[in-house]
Amino acid sequence: MIALGCDHGGYDLMQEVIAYLDGKGIAYKNFGCDNSHDSVDYPDYARKVVKAILDGECEKGIVICGTGIGISITCNRYKGIRAALCSDCFSAEATRQHNDANILAMGGRVVGPGLAVKIVDTFLNTEFSGDERHKRRISKIEEC
Ligand code: RB5
Secondary structure (H helix, E strand, C coil): CEEEEECCCCHHHHHHHHHHHHHHCCCEEECCCCCCCCCCCHHHHHHHHHHHHHCCCCCEEEEEECCCHHHHHHHCCCCCCCEEECCCHHHHHHHHHHHCCCEEEEECCCCCHHHHHHHHHHHHCCCCCCCHHHHHHHHHHHCC
16 A cells, blocks of 8 residues: 655646556555645645554555655654655665665656656565665664
């Protein structure tokens, strides 16, 4: 199960992500927001996604705000969360393999829908390498 959360700046791109997930039959829980015209606060939606992951309700999350920056900063305040802001497929692949990232963040005003869907596809279909050196580095993140 994938947890989804966005603010008004990420709403339109999130609809593209949802269409992709629906097309692939991938289960998700959408925590909003509900439209692109009412201004909302991205930390509120970041928290809902984080909570769903930390509670074990969802394995991964996708969060989108205008830049992807504010919502990823918020997610990364929580222990156990590794949110990666990606605007390219190479980073999406590498952050799964090396960082075992559990949240993908994107900027709705940064990446176009075609690229965003490829980034999502890469993120969801790439496994953590499991290499000892990467596990050691992730453990050090958790000590922060
Ligand atoms: C909202 O206008 C905007 O600040 C937000 O979507 C995001 O870009 C913040 O980092």
